[in-house]
Amino acid sequence: MKLANQTLKYLAVSVLVVIALWSTIFYLFMLEVIHDNIDEELENQKRLIIQELASEAIVSPDLEFGVNNYKVREISEQQAINMQNVYKDTMLYMQDDDDPEPELEPVRMLTTAFEHKGHYYELAIINSMIEESDLIKNLFYSVLILFVLLVVSIVSINKVVIERLWSPLYHFLDQLTKFRLGKSDDKPAMDTDIMEFKDLQFAVTTLIQHNEEIYEQQKQFIGNASHELQTPLAIMINKLEMVAETEGLQPEQANAIAEVLNTAERLVRLNKSLLLLTKIENRQFLNNEDLSLNTLVTHIVEELEDMAAFKNITIQVLQQLELNLQLDSSLANIMVSNLIRNALFHNIEGGEVTITITENALLVANTSVQGPLDVEQVFSRFYKSDASSKGTGLGLAIVQAICHLYGFEISYDYDNGRHIFKLNFHPA
Secondary structure (H helix, E strand, C coil): CCHHHHHHHHHHHHHHHHHHHHHHHHHHHHHHHHHHHHHHHHHHHHHHHHHHHHCCCCCCCECCCCCCCEEEEEECHHHHHHCCCEEEEEEEEECCCCCCCCEEEEEEEEEEEEEECCEEEEEEEEEECHHHHHHHHHHHHHHHHHHHHHHHHHHHHHHHHHHHHHHHHHHHHHHHHHCCCCCCCCCCCCCCCCHHHHHHHHHHHHHHHHHHHHHHHHHHHHHHHHHHHHHHHHHHHHHHHHHHCCCCCCHHHHHHHHHHHHHHHHHHHHHHHHHHHHHHHCCCCCCEEEEEHHHHHHHHHHHCHHHHHHCCCEEEEEECCCCEEEEEHHHHHHHHHHHHHHHHHCCCCCCEEEEEECCCEEEEEEECCCCCCCCCCCCCCCCCCCCCCCCCCCHHHHHHHHHHHHCCEEEEEEECCEEEEEEECCCC
16 A cells, blocks of 8 residues: 555544544534523423412322423322432423324423422423424534535545655655666656655665666676686687697597586586576666567477487477567577476487467476476576586576566476476466
8 A cells, every 4th residue: 555545544544533533522512502401491490380389279180291291290208308300301292283193202301399288299391302303413414414524625635735745755666666777877866845755865866876886896797707707718618629639649538638628618608607697686688578479489499409309309389379578588588498498408318398388378398207306496506406417507597587587487396207397477
């Protein structure tokens, strides 16, 4: 989740809680005010009724609410002493002018006691709350609408403000994503007056400068290593070949020279592979272009036909769909070629190599007399399933480095006597 959205989420939740709490308190407060006003009116009615009844010689019990909205019943002295003024909301059957029959209506009731000429009475007075109920209902809806409007307006305003404040950072991050060491001339920058963003830009600029210096040093080292190692190795190989062609060499001498020559040639291949691996990890190959993997596989298979024929290996290409990719052509060639060469080198006489191209993947399977490889080590540098192998042990490591560079997935499996390597170009 974006930082602005995360900030907005916490802000929205906080505003929601605060305003909900405020709205509840406000609603309860207004409800209490309304009840206080009704209770004062009931208290006033109580005084008037008691004054009116005091002028009568005998208080006649009235057990139903009449026109004056009160009823009276006689009680004991002890009941009167224990009774206090009680206010409560209740429902009573009442009939208005427009009602065909009595209906339950909300009322506020005051229950109290009074003494008249040595007799004690319970007095219950009611006050209709129909208007107050409508007022409370309207108040509730008003508070609810106000609550929604406040939350929506506050969140909307903050969303606009936050997006405006954070837009320089998002633009800066977009520049960082597209920035490439050794390829991008302009460094990422922010046009902002926010101090924290300026500090971030300064830190990132300093880090980029430091990385550029290291990158240039690595490039220089790779170039020097390539030149300084390849030249003497080429001279050594050339002189060994000349010595091997000298007449009169003993068989032991010729064999020793041949072993040294093989070692020197292996050292040349190892040096080239290590330099290639370093260049891949330093992202020095990113000249991406549209490539057809089907065409590339067909071309590489044609190049390796002589090698396959020498070992009597059958290569079968199954093209289910056309697969197009965006990547560096030289890296694509190295990646696919290494997998197919690996399948040929580690195969059996008269074996098979099956290459399958699907919508999103490339599978290379080959027969082998060996059992399954070590899944944890198969893509490690210098890993060899056969210690006597003359390979560098870097072929699959280079394939994995290219996959990491482009976000592809590479996996290994062993099934029915076959090694299966799968390149997934669009991992889930």
